[in-house]
Amino acid sequence: MQITPLGDRVLVKPLDAEEKTKGGIILPDTAKEKPQEGKVVSVGKGKISDDGKLVALEVKAGDKVLYGKYSGTEIKLNGEDHLIVREEDILAIVKD
Amino acid sequence: MQITPLGDRVLVKPLDAEEKTKGGIILPDTAKEKPQEGKVVSVGKGKISDDGKLVALEVKAGDKVLYGKYSGTEIKLNGEDHLIVREEDILAIVKD
Amino acid sequence: MQITPLGDRVLVKPLDAEEKTKGGIILPDTAKEKPQEGKVVSVGKGKISDDGKLVALEVKAGDKVLYGKYSGTEIKLNGEDHLIVREEDILAIVKD
Amino acid sequence: MQITPLGDRVLVKPLDAEEKTKGGIILPDTAKEKPQEGKVVSVGKGKISDDGKLVALEVKAGDKVLYGKYSGTEIKLNGEDHLIVREEDILAIVKD
Amino acid sequence: MQITPLGDRVLVKPLDAEEKTKGGIILPDTAKEKPQEGKVVSVGKGKISDDGKLVALEVKAGDKVLYGKYSGTEIKLNGEDHLIVREEDILAIVKD
Amino acid sequence: MQITPLGDRVLVKPLDAEEKTKGGIILPDTAKEKPQEGKVVSVGKGKISDDGKLVALEVKAGDKVLYGKYSGTEIKLNGEDHLIVREEDILAIVKD
Amino acid sequence: MQITPLGDRVLVKPLDAEEKTKGGIILPDTAKEKPQEGKVVSVGKGKISDDGKLVALEVKAGDKVLYGKYSGTEIKLNGEDHLIVREEDILAIVKD
Numbered sequence: 001m002q003i004t005p006l007g008d009r010v011l012v013k014p015l016d017a018e019e020k021t022k023g024g025i026i027l028p029d030t031a032k033e034k035p036q037e038g039k040v041v042s043v044g045k046g047k048i049s050d051d052g053k054l055v056a057l058e059v060k061a062g063d064k065v066l067y068g069k070y071s072g073t074e075i076k077l078n079g080e081d082h083l084i085v086r087e088e089d090i091l092a093i094v095k096d
Numbered sequence: 097m098q099i100t101p102l103g104d105r106v107l108v109k110p111l112d113a114e115e116k117t118k119g120g121i122i123l124p125d126t127a128k129e130k131p132q133e134g135k136v137v138s139v140g141k142g143k144i145s146d147d148g149k150l151v152a153l154e155v156k157a158g159d160k161v162l163y164g165k166y167s168g169t170e171i172k173l174n175g176e177d178h179l180i181v182r183e184e185d186i187l188a189i190v191k192d
Numbered sequence: 193m194q195i196t197p198l199g200d201r202v203l204v205k206p207l208d209a210e211e212k213t214k215g216g217i218i219l220p221d222t223a224k225e226k227p228q229e230g231k232v233v234s235v236g237k238g239k240i241s242d243d244g245k246l247v248a249l250e251v252k253a254g255d256k257v258l259y260g261k262y263s264g265t266e267i268k269l270n271g272e273d274h275l276i277v278r279e280e281d282i283l284a285i286v287k288d
Numbered sequence: 289m290q291i292t293p294l295g296d297r298v299l300v301k302p303l304d305a306e307e308k309t310k311g312g313i314i315l316p317d318t319a320k321e322k323p324q325e326g327k328v329v330s331v332g333k334g335k336i337s338d339d340g341k342l343v344a345l346e347v348k349a350g351d352k353v354l355y356g357k358y359s360g361t362e363i364k365l366n367g368e369d370h371l372i373v374r375e376e377d378i379l380a381i382v383k384d
Numbered sequence: 385m386q387i388t389p390l391g392d393r394v395l396v397k398p399l400d401a402e403e404k405t406k407g408g409i410i411l412p413d414t415a416k417e418k419p420q421e422g423k424v425v426s427v428g429k430g431k432i433s434d435d436g437k438l439v440a441l442e443v444k445a446g447d448k449v450l451y452g453k454y455s456g457t458e459i460k461l462n463g464e465d466h467l468i469v470r471e472e473d474i475l476a477i478v479k480d
Numbered sequence: 481m482q483i484t485p486l487g488d489r490v491l492v493k494p495l496d497a498e499e500k501t502k503g504g505i506i507l508p509d510t511a512k513e514k515p516q517e518g519k520v521v522s523v524g525k526g527k528i529s530d531d532g533k534l535v536a537l538e539v540k541a542g543d544k545v546l547y548g549k550y551s552g553t554e555i556k557l558n559g560e561d562h563l564i565v566r567e568e569d570i571l572a573i574v575k576d
Numbered sequence: 577m578q579i580t581p582l583g584d585r586v587l588v589k590p591l592d593a594e595e596k597t598k599g600g601i602i603l604p605d606t607a608k609e610k611p612q613e614g615k616v617v618s619v620g621k622g623k624i625s626d627d628g629k630l631v632a633l634e635v636k637a638g639d640k641v642l643y644g645k646y647s648g649t650e651i652k653l654n655g656e657d658h659l660i661v662r663e664e665d666i667l668a669i670v671k672d
Binding site: 481482483484485486487489491524525528529530531532553555564 | 623625641644669
């Protein structure tokens with residue numbers, strides 16, 4: 001089964017504690033808006049700009065990303081938690 | 097009888113539990129915004145961009161889609177529940 | 193007497209129960225936003241897009257349409273209830 | 289004395305009961321937003337679109353119009369009530 | 385001393401009762417938003433449209449104008465009350 | 481040390497009572513939004529318009545300006561109070 | 577490990593008291609919106625303008641900047657506090 005997000009949406013699989021970047025990002029408990037690490041599974045075609053041009057997304061399948069914890073819509077896919085978020089809600093791409 | 101949604105609107109028929117993607121998407125009870133599965137029946141011509149160009153929709157009749165549960169307007173069509181939603185409210189296209 | 197709606201507005205005559213699409217659309221009592229059936233009497237010239245182009249309306253006089261029940265402004269025309277709504281508030285065109 | 293409304297504004301003289309369209313429009317007491325009949329006295333040059341083009345108004349001096357009762361700003365001109373409204377607040381042009 | 389308003393702003397000197405248009409505009413006490421008469425002293429260069437073009441103002445120094453009473457920012461200039469308002473808040477140009 | 485404001489921001493040094501325009505602007509105590517006099521120290525490159533063009537600012541270093549008292553962000557620079565405001569919050573340029 | 581902010585976002589490392597500009601900026605306790613000094617670590621590709629063009633950011637890695645204290649999202653990177661902010665929230669570039 002395949003999920004193709006629409007427009008500027010992105011399907012993200014949250015990373016488990018073990019998979020998280022080593023020696024890397026620790027999200028403080030005090031942060032108001034807590035970002036979370038995840039892996040991009042699939043992306044939409046892009047956003048339509050105000051004059052009707054398609055603007056491709058910056059993230060692509062396989063990217064490890066930081067996104068706002070309370071963003072998007074949760075779905076269960078083959079028994080695993082996933083999230084559909086707008087690219088707008090993705091803060092950064094993480095490279096090890 | 098035929099319903100042609102206007103602009104960027106889409107006519108969706110919610111899927112019954114039996115018709116839902118097998119082994120597939122289970123929507124968690126805890127999700128704030130619960131997405132639902134449905135089948136696209138008919139679509140509008142598209143959205144008019146800010147400079148007056150028509151931008152065709154990404155979804156088409158026959159697509160199986162995920163959409164926000166509380167989106168759109170309910171209508172009964174030939175005795176069956178349907179929904180008119182904006183394409184904006186459709187999260188993703190599902191392929192088995 | 194003739195009413196020409198301005199811009200993207202549309203003059204609609206609500207359909208009586210008898211005139212409604214046969215075997216067709218039944219609007220559920222539970223629907224939050226109840227759509228209603230009506231017939232388009234006359235339409236405005238269209239909407240001015242952000243860069244000043246006129247975008248003609250999709251609906252035309254004679255179309256049977258679904259629109260949001262609480263949309264628009266009621267007027268009485270030759271003793272009969274009518275409604276002036278924006279095309280934005282029209283959900284779909286209905287063909288028998 | 290002459291009043292030239294600015295931009296997309298229109299100077300309207302509300303019609304007295306006697307002057308109102310005969311056999312015509314009766315505004316129901318129950319209407320949430322009550323439209324009123326008036327005659328356009330003078331109009332602004334038009335609205336500047338987002339890319340700086342002037343878009344002329346659809347209404348012109350002499351037009352009989354329907355407008356929202358609570359729209360605009362009241363002024364007394366030579367002892368008579370007038371209203372300065374935006375064209376946006378004019379619902380339709382009425383022709384007898 | 386010279387005041388050059390910025391952008392689409394206009395420097396207005398409110399007119400005293402004696403200077404007001406004769407036989408002309410009387411502002412009703414009941415009007416929600418009371419317009420006031422004033423004389424334009426100086427104007428800004430104009431507004432930058434969305435695509436970066438300068439759009440000159442419609443009013444010019446010397447114009448007698450109607451503007452919303454509660455608009456703008458009051459300043460005292462050489463001992464006299466003045467107002468800096470946006471052109472947007474000017475309703476109409478008055479000619480005797 | 482040099483402060484270069486970003487985009488459409490402007491670094492302003494508020495004028496002391498002695499430096500203020502002589503015989504000039506007195507700001508009434510009753511004014512809701514009190515404007516203040518200051519001198520422009522440095523300016524940003526300008527604002528990016530909706531279609532990506534850079535629009536230079538109207539004010540330049542050395543200009544004496546009027547700005548809203550509660551606008552912007554206070555910083556202390558070499559022991560003296562300064563303000564970073566958006567050009568939008570500057571009402572007018574003052575020339576003696 | 578490398579963090580690439582998305583779009584118009586910027587990764588900033590707040591400066592310690594010792595690193596702060598000498599003899600320079602002291603942020604008053606009374607300031608409503610307290611700006612803070614930081615160093616830009618990495619920047620996004622830029623913002624997509626309304627008609628789909630990429631507009632590069634003004635700040636670059638290595639810039640010392642002033643930004644709003646309550647802006648952005650905190651993350652811990654290799655044990656040190658960092659912040660992901662939008663360029664919009666950066667007030668100025670500081671040069672010693």
